[in-house]
Amino acid sequence: MTYCVGMVLDRGLVFMSDTRTNAGLDNISTFRKMTIWEAPGERVITLLAAGNLATTQAVVSLLDERSKIREERSSTILAAPSLFQIVRTVAATLREVIGQQEEGGLRADSPFSATLLIGGQIAGSPPRLFMIYPEGNFIECGEDTPFFQTGETKYGRPILVRAYDRTMSFEEAMKLLLVSFDSTLKANLTVGPPFDFHFYEADSLRRGWHGRIAPDDPYFQAISKGWGDALKEALDSLPDYTYPG
């Protein structure tokens, strides 16, 4: 399993992904699920991958290789004229990889599928965020649904639904995401730290603040430990039930 979140804020785009992969419960590893492509001053694209690791690694490698071949470049991540065309290319690549693995006669207990979040900005257009399904179709974030989650989405969703605010700062977004990720990893062994993040400033057209939150990161520790008490205080602040017994 995996947990990835992409959010559209007024200030820009926010991405976070965990790094745990597992083949069964007794075989876990740490892999980066976030890829950032950048042409400074012209475009920045961030991809978050959830699903079969062989599939998602193959997709990223193909996208990388093809963006280096001159004659193919017109539709690639670093050359396509719009984010929509990039998403079409990524979706086609995903479908191609899944199709090759399935048609090649490979069989596995877990499907070869993957779900991708991809967002970014190309000069002249606003920042956009998409989710690509394993079938190769995709949807874009809108006003009503301003964030996407993939992987183990349920445990971390209530706090996102309640506390997300389009006008929030990157500082507040980091806090919100760490609470959402902490709730998830407390409940699902197949989601785990460290967490990779990227905060893209709208119209900056260059890679924003990015890095990795380690399990022993002091800020993450403070959030994780403080959230239990904060939740209890939140409960206490609600009106009391009058028990008639």
Added chain:
Amino acid sequence: MTYCVGMVLDRGLVFMSDTRTNAGLDNISTFRKMTIWEAPGERVITLLAAGNLATTQAVVSLLDERSKIREERSSTILAAPSLFQIVRTVAATLREVIGQQEEGGLRADSPFSATLLIGGQIAGSPPRLFMIYPEGNFIECGEDTPFFQTGETKYGRPILVRAYDRTMSFEEAMKLLLVSFDSTLKANLTVGPPFDFHFYEADSLRRGWHGRIAPDDPYFQAISKGWGDALKEALDSLPDYTYPG
């Protein structure tokens, strides 16, 4: 889907269940999923049922009918000498019903299975709480896992994990459960109000405060509306991230 919770507190046992059943997303109904058996001064048993409605109704009806037949009574809900024996009987009845439906040649898109929570007290023994799996085996709540959830468990779990406290009052438990249920029904259409509840006072050996929380219940409304703000305040109370950008 369904959402049911049973909790062991120092003060007694707490149960809550939603009432939504669905056959597809376009065919929803309201059914009671909580059954209480009582022999005042001697025993009180509460059953919460999640799963195929035909299965769970058949299980409850069989348990009811058999407790009225004199020669079968020794192992029934109203006569068995221990809660453990009652749970064995209920589990066997569940397996029997699922087996009959499957072996009878019936086929359905959704499986005939069900998961049951059963808890209560018999004079001379402490209150106990069990979860019965569709396979007919079961587990009992312990010190380390002092509550059980069935059905759509994920959305409502983080708040239970963080705020449950064995020493909490029934008033606090009602507040906690309503927050957990509210988070769930905001995210899953197949969980819905009204909610049935039963608060059993340890050693009272009679049915405790029970009833139904309607969607327009003023207290539930206050919790549902207040929780968003309370969560935002909880987030605000955590230390701020220092964004270097």
